[in-house]
Amino acid sequence: MKKYQVLIFCVFVVFLVSPKIANAEVQITTSKKTYNYGDYLSISINVSAVTNGDAVMHIINEDGTKSSAISIQIKNTATNITSPNPFDAVIFKEGKYHIEIEYAGQKGTTEFELVDAGNTVMPFASNVIVPQWASGMISDYNFLKFLADKDAINLQGHALKQSVKIPSWYKTNGFWWADKKISDAEFVSGLQYLLDRKAISV
Numbered sequence: 001m002k003k004y005q006v007l008i009f010c011v012f013v014v015f016l017v018s019p020k021i022a023n024a025e026v027q028i029t030t031s032k033k034t035y036n037y038g039d040y041l042s043i044s045i046n047v048s049a050v051t052n053g054d055a056v057m058h059i060i061n062e063d064g065t066k067s068s069a070i071s072i073q074i075k076n077t078a079t080n081i082t083s084p085n086p087f088d089a090v091i092f093k094e095g096k097y098h099i100e101i102e103y104a105g106q107k108g109t110t111e112f113e114l115v116d117a118g119n120t121v122m123p124f125a126s127n128v129i130v131p132q133w134a135s136g137m138i139s140d141y142n143f144l145k146f147l148a149d150k151d152a153i154n155l156q157g158h159a160l161k162q163s164v165k166i167p168s169w170y171k172t173n174g175f176w177w178a179d180k181k182i183s184d185a186e187f188v189s190g191l192q193y194l195l196d197r198k199a200i201s202v
Helices: 001-025 126-136 140-149 168-178 184-196
Strands: 024-030 034-036 042-047 054-058 070-072 078-082 095-103 106-116
Touching: 024 095, 024 106, 034 095, 042 054, 042 095, 126 140, 126 168
Parallel strands: 034 106
Antiparallel strands: 024 042, 042 078, 054 070, 054 095, 095 106
């Protein structure tokens, strides 16, 4: 009789505990609960066991619209990822977002809010343009035109000349910005200062 009581007790415990284990299979946390434009989304994913498959992530806005599927390679029980691009107003509207990640048949969700704090933000695709300019693959003219067209810098009504030159030493700032050693505001304000002081003649 005691054996049956022990067996029933074990089944009862498994019944109570297993839903909690299932819910904890995939846990997601973001580095912040509130992001601003210019911030990079950073996510920590924790799984109870590693399988051979990849995780699939979707970002869902307030309207319920899902992003395209983002594949994430899971090699360890803890995985940290950071988006290659910062939040940009052209792509992301202000509001609340849900992150949904499915892995090995289990789902995890979390949420964050995106707000406009009025920060200086480099235009979308700057992560490609700036390193190319700093490496000499893009001319000073095309670089300044890109920033001016996106309203990141103010040319004060002047038309750019093809012969425009940015001091070569400022390209170091471009590399620093690409390596996230200086902020968007620091990079843009330095460039605007050179323009305002006529150190860059447009």
